[in-house]
Amino acid sequence: MAVTTYILTQLLARHTIKLTPYIYMQASAISSTAAMMNDDDDSNPPLMATYKHLLDSHPRRLDADDRTTTTDDDHSRRCVLPVIDLQHGEDQCREAIVRAASESGFFQVTNHGVPQALLDELHEAQVAVFRRPFQRKVREPLLDFSPESYRWGTPAAMRLEQLSWSEAYHLPMTTCTPPATSSGDKTRLVIEEVSTAMSELAQQLAGILAADLRGDEEDVVSRCTRSTCFLRLNRYPPCGAASGAFGLCPHTDSDFLTILHQDGVGGLQLRKGGRWLAVEPNPGALIVNVGDLLQAWSNDRYRSVEHRVMASAASERFSVAFFLCPAYDTLIRPRSSTAGGGDRPPRYKSFTFGEYRNQIREDVRLTGRKLGLRRFRIQGGGGPL
Ligand SMILES: O=C(O)CCC(=O)C(=O)O
Numbered sequence: 001m002a003v004t005t006y007i008l009t010q011l012l013a014r015h016t017i018k019l020t021p022y023i024y025m026q027a028s029a030i031s032s033t034a035a036m037m038n039d040d041d042d043s044n045p046p047l048m049a050t051y052k053h054l055l056d057s058h059p060r061r062l063d064a065d066d067r068t069t070t071t072d073d074d075h076s077r078r079c080v081l082p083v084i085d086l087q088h089g090e091d092q093c094r095e096a097i098v099r100a101a102s103e104s105g106f107f108q109v110t111n112h113g114v115p116q117a118l119l120d121e122l123h124e125a126q127v128a129v130f131r132r133p134f135q136r137k138v139r140e141p142l143l144d145f146s147p148e149s150y151r152w153g154t155p156a157a158m159r160l161e162q163l164s165w166s167e168a169y170h171l172p173m174t175t176c177t178p179p180a181t182s183s184g185d186k187t188r189l190v191i192e193e194v195s196t197a198m199s200e201l202a203q204q205l206a207g208i209l210a211a212d213l214r215g216d217e218e219d220v221v222s223r224c225t226r227s228t229c230f231l232r233l234n235r236y237p238p239c240g241a242a243s244g245a246f247g248l249c250p251h252t253d254s255d256f257l258t259i260l261h262q263d264g265v266g267g268l269q270l271r272k273g274g275r276w277l278a279v280e281p282n283p284g285a286l287i288v289n290v291g292d293l294l295q296a297w298s299n300d301r302y303r304s305v306e307h308r309v310m311a312s313a314a315s316e317r318f319s320v321a322f323f324l325c326p327a328y329d330t331l332i333r334p335r336s337s338t339a340g341g342g343d344r345p346p347r348y349k350s351f352t353f354g355e356y357r358n359q360i361r362e363d364v365r366l367t368g369r370k371l372g373l374r375r376f377r378i379q380g381g382g383g384p385l
């Protein structure tokens, strides 16, 4: 029975896109039933079964009446991110990095020091980790990571637009270092090596961006340490259920700086000038993006740009994100003076990273979404950029 439902689910997952809407609803109902039976050999989280009420209440394309989502036209709009080759050395790249962080908030780096062979190994390990049966992912911790490190879907979603069709392992960097007693498992080692290499890269880039902001106030970058950063392994299962569904809902990153490695499937989009633009996968490059803390600390010199992942109907997608975060008690005090920008009054009230996180949690609990930096913005502060 388990095998039959598994095959049925797989067939439906592959073919729903080709079915008419009416047949599709029948198909999703059957597929939901299969998922609810918790087949032990099915690695997909039961997204369809769990969020069927949201899918059913929104049977049309997500974009039919929601301006925050996409259109066919937008799907074909591509965005070319600046590519910075780090082999030219820090001094040569400094200006390009500062310009990219100020103008686009997202850029790519090549010759970044994270060996491609290591990223390939992590990809292989990541596929194997997510291939474990769903019930095992939920019940048994991965290696010696905490059981809470596995997450899927969006428990608080009240509408389809708030649902992320994905699963992830959220790994604080402290836990990425295997204890001395650990078995030396290959997955463990590769996770540690990638998080260490990405952390070094993030520190280097954040250091360059920080150095360009004059002032001798507390250095936030030095407060981003192994005990405060984390790595997230993402998997986006195919979603034939609703065209235009999100693999990851629109958001800005709440950290200081993010390093992202994606596979070749595509799906990442940025919001630019009120439009969503697709980021073309670039093998060999890592994506870098400014987080909210860096935007506030730089008094809007660097930009934390809204982004999202579109779920694919046909292909699963994997990505790895490293989040450079300071300690929770780090004060984010906008710099009143920035290089090139002259004196500019602070645009944000000062806040600690801990206060920022708590405010986000509270906003999500009360409104269903993150309000982010606008919560700390000084009305009329700073004047035009
Ligand atoms: O998977 C991606 O491409 C983006 C991931 C992301 O935005 C995040 O984890 O914050």
Ligand SMILES: [Fe+2]
Pocket (backbone or CB within 6 Å): 251, 252, 253, 307
């Ligand atoms: Fe993100």
